[in-house]
Amino acid sequence: MIIRGGRVLDGSGAPSFRADVGIAGDRVVEMGALGGRAAARTIDADGLFVCPGFIDMHTHSDVQLLANPEHDCKVRQGVTLDVIGQDGLGYAPATTEVMNQLRRQLAGWNDDPPGFDWSFRSVDEYLARFDGRAAVNVAYLVPHGTLRMIAVGMDDRPATLPELERMKHLVAEGMQQGAVGISSGLTYVPGMFASDDELVELCKVVRPYGGYYCPHHRNYGPRALEAYADCIDVAGRARVPLHLAHAHLSFECNRGRAGELLAMIDAARAGGTDVTFDAYPYVVAATYLHAVLPSWASEGGLTRTLERLTHLDQRQRLAAELERTGSDGFHGLTVDWQRIVISGVRRDENRRFVGLSVQDAARMNGQRPVDFVCDLLVAEELGVSALLHIGIEENVRAMLSHPAQTGGSDGILVGDRPHPRGWGAFARYFAVYVRELGIVGWEEMVRRLTSQAAARLGLPDRGLLRSGMAADVACFDPASIRDTATYENPRSYPEGVPYVLVNGAIVIDGGRHTGALPGRALRRGRRA
Numbered sequence: 001m002i003i004r005g006g007r008v009l010d011g012s013g014a015p016s017f018r019a020d021v022g023i024a025g026d027r028v029v030e031m032g033a034l035g036g037r038a039a040a041r042t043i044d045a046d047g048l049f050v051c052p053g054f055i056d057m058h059t060h061s062d063v064q065l066l067a068n069p070e071h072d073c074k075v076r077q078g079v080t081l082d083v084i085g086q087d088g089l090g091y092a093p094a095t096t097e098v099m100n101q102l103r104r105q106l107a108g109w110n111d112d113p114p115g116f117d118w119s120f121r122s123v124d125e126y127l128a129r130f131d132g133r134a135a136v137n138v139a140y141l142v143p144h145g146t147l148r149m150i151a152v153g154m155d156d157r158p159a160t161l162p163e164l165e166r167m168k169h170l171v172a173e174g175m176q177q178g179a180v181g182i183s184s185g186l187t188y189v190p191g192m193f194a195s196d197d198e199l200v201e202l203c204k205v206v207r208p209y210g211g212y213y214c215p216h217h218r219n220y221g222p223r224a225l226e227a228y229a230d231c232i233d234v235a236g237r238a239r240v241p242l243h244l245a246h247a248h249l250s251f252e253c254n255r256g257r258a259g260e261l262l263a264m265i266d267a268a269r270a271g272g273t274d275v276t277f278d279a280y281p282y283v284v285a286a287t288y289l290h291a292v293l294p295s296w297a298s299e300g301g302l303t304r305t306l307e308r309l310t311h312l313d314q315r316q317r318l319a320a321e322l323e324r325t326g327s328d329g330f331h332g333l334t335v336d337w338q339r340i341v342i343s344g345v346r347r348d349e350n351r352r353f354v355g356l357s358v359q360d361a362a363r364m365n366g367q368r369p370v371d372f373v374c375d376l377l378v379a380e381e382l383g384v385s386a387l388l389h390i391g392i393e394e395n396v397r398a399m400l401s402h403p404a405q406t407g408g409s410d411g412i413l414v415g416d417r418p419h420p421r422g423w424g425a426f427a428r429y430f431a432v433y434v435r436e437l438g439i440v441g442w443e444e445m446v447r448r449l450t451s452q453a454a455a456r457l458g459l460p461d462r463g464l465l466r467s468g469m470a471a472d473v474a475c476f477d478p479a480s481i482r483d484t485a486t487y488e489n490p491r492s493y494p495e496g497v498p499y500v501l502v503n504g505a506i507v508i509d510g511g512r513h514t515g516a517l518p519g520r521a522l523r524r525g526r527r528a
Helices: 096-105 123-128 144-151 161-176 196-209 224-238 258-270 302-309 312-325 348-353 358-365 369-379 393-400 421-436 442-449 451-457
Strands: 002-008 017-024 027-032 042-044 049-052 054-056 079-084 137-143 181-185 212-216 242-244 275-278 284-288 340-344 385-389 473-476 499-502 505-509
Touching: 002 473, 049 442, 054 421, 054 451, 079 499, 096 144, 096 302, 123 137, 137 144, 137 161, 144 161, 144 181, 144 196, 161 196, 181 196, 196 212, 196 224, 212 224, 224 242, 224 258, 258 275, 258 393, 302 312, 302 369, 312 369, 340 358, 348 369, 358 369, 393 421, 421 442, 442 451
Parallel strands: 002 042, 002 049, 054 079, 079 137, 137 181, 181 212, 212 242, 242 275
Antiparallel strands: 002 017, 017 027, 049 473, 284 385, 340 385, 473 499, 499 505
């Protein structure tokens, strides 16, 4: 195959240049003026930028990519690699008991697809599911919260020494089977019950394998900067690279404070801690609705949580903490129910609430917001997803101006009306923050979304468009690339990305999905 006549952005950040790109099998084999060369297929890239495929450093496609392997939402944006196992909650390793817990706890992120084969247990078995069965590649983070479920359970207590040793063994096993690092979710149960010392000990295990630490930190509210500092401290003590997940500063208490976070990151980098982060280009967040519950309400697992939600005295306690004093489930802040919008449910009778704020849905149902939330969570067995209107645009722009940024959609792909970032984040980086606002240049944004991300993942043959590198390629029109997904119509595909190749196979051809599934699990330290 030859991609002819485009302007190459090779992922290094260097100025673009005109060149043809020759591909054989799954590799780039030659670049330059290839006018005299014959090819089985030629793509006319005149007027297009030709660059490495984009890497989504934070995504929740763990099960959906297997259930819906064409993965149109991402590959149509030029994404050729999803990093899964985020926020300390992933599906491997697992015991049968823990897998059953995860299927219910994470239904708001990945659903529980009918007929899905949940028989895998190890990281190796899970990753093998993706080879030749998905449109894009994947890389995997060992999820700390899942390890804690296996070794400690769902209790709010320190791990014993034998439990810590078991978690360390599972981390090492996951890294040996190809994981790229370890993630944590420190506002989610059971990860929130772990001490920083526990995290340091587990991060030390990934160090000999060249892995990194990817935390969802403990607080996004008034203690957000302190929580970021704790993450830097953990990585520094463990002497591992740090990648901050969905790094942003939301809520009014953090307006104008992004500069302080960026100064903290710069100081850490200057002091020898290798820090990068991903930041999505939106002001609205998304998660499962029961994430707002205080830790005491979620301790012990799903069954005990559902029991608490049915008791009047427990609801009174929830109302007091969520609405008057603040709780650890909502970053120490009180909840504004008008800013939390229901985006997905699983039962037909509750679909009338989708698109409504909790405040409006509760009013329509003639209930207090707390009672409405409790009843809905019980009816759906926690399988409710939500949008949180808590962001600040000036902080988003500040984060996207920093050279340590990489791309991360944080895309949750299930629900009746999910966040549009799963369908639009990567197109939006270019349409809004490069072309419209000029915060970042074309070459620099491509570098962040490609080679910088690949370097963090430890994948030496990805992220650059050069001879010998993997043929993950995106061709896009700088004049027309744009996101079309909205909060009202989130599953709308972007424009201006006519060709995408994954491992040398054309997946998007003239703007249409070919049905090809050439994706692989990319295991750290191995050429794939």
